[in-house]
Amino acid sequence: MSRDEIRDQVFTITAREFGLDAGAIQESDQFVDDLGADSLKSIELVAAYEEEFELDLNEEEALRVQTVGGAIDFFEKLLV
Amino acid sequence: MIEVEGISKPCGLFHAHIHDCEIGDDVRIASIGTVVSNYVIESHVFVENVSALVADTTASFGNGVELEPVNEGGGRGVTIFNDLTAQTAYLQAMLKHDDDFSEKMGALIDAHVASQTSGTGRISSGVTILHCGEIRNVNVGPSAILHRAARLENGTVNSCPEHPTEVGPGVHAESFVISEGATVDGAAIIDNVFVGQGARIGKQFSAENSLFFANSEGFHGEAVAVFGGPYTVTHHKSTLLIAGLFSFYNAGSGSNQSNHMYKLGPVHQGVLERGCKTGSFSYLLHETHLGAFSVVLGKHLVNINIPHLPFSYIYAEGNDTKMIPAMNIFSIGTVRDGEKWPQRDRRKCRHLRDLIIFEVFSPYTVEKMCSGRDALQALSAETSKEKTFINHGGVQIKRLMLRKGAKFYSMAIRRYLNLKVWERLSSALQSGGNWTDAVASLVPATDLDSPALWTDIAGLLTPRQRMRSLLDAVKAGTISSYQDALAELQRMHDQYGSDEWAYVCHLFSREHGRSVSELTCELAGMLLEEWHEMATSLHAMILEDAKKEFGAQSRIGYGLDLTEDEAAADFESVRGTIETNSVINKLNAEREALEGQYVEWKTLLEKYTK
Numbered sequence: 191m192s193r194d195e196i197r198d199q200v201f202t203i204t205a206r207e208f209g210l211d212a213g214a215i216q217e218s219d220q221f222v223d224d225l226g227a228d229s230l231k232s233i234e235l236v237a238a239y240e241e242e243f244e245l246d247l248n249e250e251e252a253l254r255v256q257t258v259g260g261a262i263d264f265f266e267k268l269l270v
Numbered sequence: 271m272i273e274v275e276g277i278s279k280p281c282g283l284f285h286a287h288i289h290d291c292e293i294g295d296d297v298r299i300a301s302i303g304t305v306v307s308n309y310v311i312e313s314h315v316f317v318e319n320v321s322a323l324v325a326d327t328t329a330s331f332g333n334g335v336e337l338e339p340v341n342e343g344g345g346r347g348v349t350i351f352n353d354l355t356a357q358t359a360y361l362q363a364m365l366k367h368d369d370d371f372s373e374k375m376g377a378l379i380d381a382h383v384a385s386q387t388s389g390t391g392r393i394s395s396g397v398t399i400l401h402c403g404e405i406r407n408v409n410v411g412p413s414a415i416l417h418r419a420a421r422l423e424n425g426t427v428n429s430c431p432e433h434p435t436e437v438g439p440g441v442h443a444e445s446f447v448i449s450e451g452a453t454v455d456g457a458a459i460i461d462n463v464f465v466g467q468g469a470r471i472g473k474q475f476s477a478e479n480s481l482f483f484a485n486s487e488g489f490h491g492e493a494v495a496v497f498g499g500p501y502t503v504t505h506h507k508s509t510l511l512i513a514g515l516f517s518f519y520n521a522g523s524g525s526n527q528s529n530h531m532y533k534l535g536p537v538h539q540g541v542l543e544r545g546c547k548t549g550s551f552s553y554l555l556h557e558t559h560l561g562a563f564s565v566v567l568g569k570h571l572v573n574i575n576i577p578h579l580p581f582s583y584i585y586a587e588g589n590d591t592k593m594i595p596a597m598n599i600f601s602i603g604t605v606r607d608g609e610k611w612p613q614r615d616r617r618k619c620r621h622l623r624d625l626i627i628f629e630v631f632s633p634y635t636v637e638k639m640c641s642g643r644d645a646l647q648a649l650s651a652e653t654s655k656e657k658t659f660i661n662h663g664g665v666q667i668k669r670l671m672l673r674k675g676a677k678f679y680s681m682a683i684r685r686y687l688n689l690k691v692w693e694r695l696s697s698a699l700q701s702g703g704n705w706t707d708a709v710a711s712l713v714p715a716t717d718l719d720s721p722a723l724w725t726d727i728a729g730l731l732t733p734r735q736r737m738r739s740l741l742d743a744v745k746a747g748t749i750s751s752y753q754d755a756l757a758e759l760q761r762m763h764d765q766y767g768s769d770e771w772a773y774v775c776h777l778f779s780r781e782h783g784r785s786v787s788e789l790t791c792e793l794a795g796m797l798l799e800e801w802h803e804m805a806t807s808l809h810a811m812i813l814e815d816a817k818k819e820f821g822a823q824s825r826i827g828y829g830l831d832l833t834e835d836e837a838a839a840d841f842e843s844v845r846g847t848i849e850t851n852s853v854i855n856k857l858n859a860e861r862e863a864l865e866g867q868y869v870e871w872k873t874l875l876e877k878y879t880k
Contacts, residue, residue, distance in 0.1 A: 223822040229601075229815055230583060230594055237670035250810040 191269045197262050203238050204258055207231065217259030243269065272298045274316045274398055294395070312395040321404045325391030329407035332425035334383045335445045337462050337479045339363055342495040342513045342529055343537035348481065349376070350447050350464040351383045352428055353752065356483035356499050356624040356728035357759045359464070363497055364515070371741045375755070378744065382752035396431060411435065411450070419443070433618035438472070450619040456489070466500070467623055468616035483728065484624040485616055491521070499544070499728040500626050501611055513556060514540035517729055518611060524551035527558070543577060544726055545607060545630065560584070561642070562635050563598050576663035578641040584665060593665035595646060595675030599682045600811035604630065606853065625763040627731040631686045633773035634724040634731045643679035646672045681804045687781060688801035690774040695794060696871055705791065705878050712786045716772035724773070732762040733769050791879045798875060802868045809864060813857045820848050
């Protein structure tokens with residue numbers, strides 16, 4: 191999977207989970223401060239990424255990711 | 271002379287009409303409005319400026335009063351008396367299916383109450399009664415302080431010198447028993463109420479047909495037909511607790527439940543298992559049954575029935591009730607609650623009436639998590655990927671969270687199981703035995719046939735088999751007095767450790783398909799690694815949850831009209847920093863201890879694998 195494909199999927203999943211248009215998401219967006227993720231939303235987001243990328247993530251590591259760009263980097267390491 | 275409020279006053283009788291009383295040494299009775307009648311007043315008692323202190327010859331002093339908790343419409347009657355405990359109240363209220371037991375337990379209680387009551391009132395030694403209204407048919411225990419109470423009728427204020435009970439300003443109490451070390455003040459109104467040891471009722475709280483056991487707190491709000499097990503806490507105005515069974519419960523402001531559907535009357539009831547919290551202005555429609563350590567936010571117009579899904583987070587989205595299972599396993603709030611309850615046990619009496627097992631992760635909650643894990647896995651397997659939400663037990667669960675919830679339950683189960691096994695194993699190995707002997711010593715010596723099935727008897731966690739044995743013994747007459755029943759409950763409490771170990775071994779067999787006696791070095795190593803992974807992962811999630819309290823959202827509203835640096839400084843001066851926060855520092859220290867424990871056990875195991 192290329193970085194661009196991962197980026198597209200991260201944008202799509204993130205937008206869907208936050209009820210936003212994918213075009214409104216930026217790599218610099220912080221999950222908590224910009225998108226308003228609380229503990230619940232963070233866990234739901236991890237679950238959504240897991241299903242989409244068919245991965246079983248370590249929550250401890252996944253929840254450390256702060257930004258959308260960070261998520262792309264995170265999955266790039268796992269998938270590319 | 272006798273001292274009160276720092277001033278010594280002469281003993282004796284002053285401006286008081288005394289009728290049919292027996293009065294001990296060093297007593298001052300002064301300024302009585304009408305009469306002191308039919309009382310034994312022991313030594314060192316101070317009674318001054320009291321409207322009347324009267325006992326009828328037929329009085330029972332609140333003993334034998336029947337309350338109707340849990341279900342306002344009745345049917346769950348509980349007789350209150352001096353020696354009532356959370357457990358014997360539970361046995362009365364919640365086992366109504368067994369007529370024979372209810373009848374025989376009722377007879378034991380009636381006999382006990384009859385043996386404890388007398389037709390004469392008693393003010394025990396060291397009591398102070400000052401500036402009170404009418405006190406009629408009220409017994410007062412040693413060293414109690416009744417100060418500016420408005421009216422007390424048909425009750426007992428139990429007390430002890432180690433922990434004097436206080437009844438304070440403006441209190442109206444009728445048909446009540448207040449236990450040692452409790453405080454009832456602040457113009458509280460209680461009617462048909464039992465107040466347990468160390469409990470606090472005040473700030474205009476009103477309650478009727480309710481029980482509040484050890485260390486419960488009721489301020490400002492209202493309670494009707496509440497069975498408040500140990501640590502039932504409600505502090506806020508507009509909070510109405512009604513018709514429910516609670517324990518280790520925290521009610522947010524405006525928490526409310528509905529037990530009246532305008533059909534057959536107020537006949538509906540709710541069960542919030544231990545450790546639940548209801549957030550501000552949350553509403554629950556009874557009947558409700560929530561799993562232990564669940565949190566409720568918002569208004570819920572459905573009947574929720576999810577006792578097998580503990581540690582759940584239940585919230586409202588529009589008119590829908592949604593739930594995320596297992597979320598509270600790694601909530602810093604749950605961790606703090608688990609630590610604070612034993613620390614906040616205010617009871618100082620030598621005899622602690624309510625038997626309490628404090629553990630958050632116990633056979634009771636772990637077995638519920640096992641059921642929850644299995645249920646979520648089954649739901650996940652059968653649910654189409656097309657579905658976003660599924661309905662279960664009255665709540666909507668996001669499909670994606672079925673698998674995730676099952677995973678969190680699994681992590682907590684394995685963390686508990688592997689830790690318990692390793693605690694025992696390491697202890698056995700460190701005492702010098704070889705591997706075979708150490709593993710053999712793990713086999714539990716238990717008489718339990720069903721170690722997996724537990725119950726929570728209002729704070730006392732015990733195998734259901736033990737409770738059934740108690741019921742059988744009462745029915746067979748083997749337990750022939752109330753004191754015998756208390757002794758049996760105490761034994762159940764004392765057996766918790768060995769019964770828990772029997773459960774752990776049962777769980778081990780179920781999870782690993784072999785007996786704990788077949789534990790090999792290799793498997794022990796796997797258990798250790800798995801425990802380390804689960805424990806560190808869950809711990810890290812708890813730490814991250816705690817750190818959120820210092821994130822950008824937590825800083826909203828700090829540093830008004832100031833620069834960013836000044837706003838940060840304002841926040842830090844009020845809230846502190848991550849580095850200085852005591853909870854976070856404690857979590858960090860626990861993480862270090864966890865690592866230390868892991869290394870110690872790994873080193874120990876290496877001696878047997880070489």
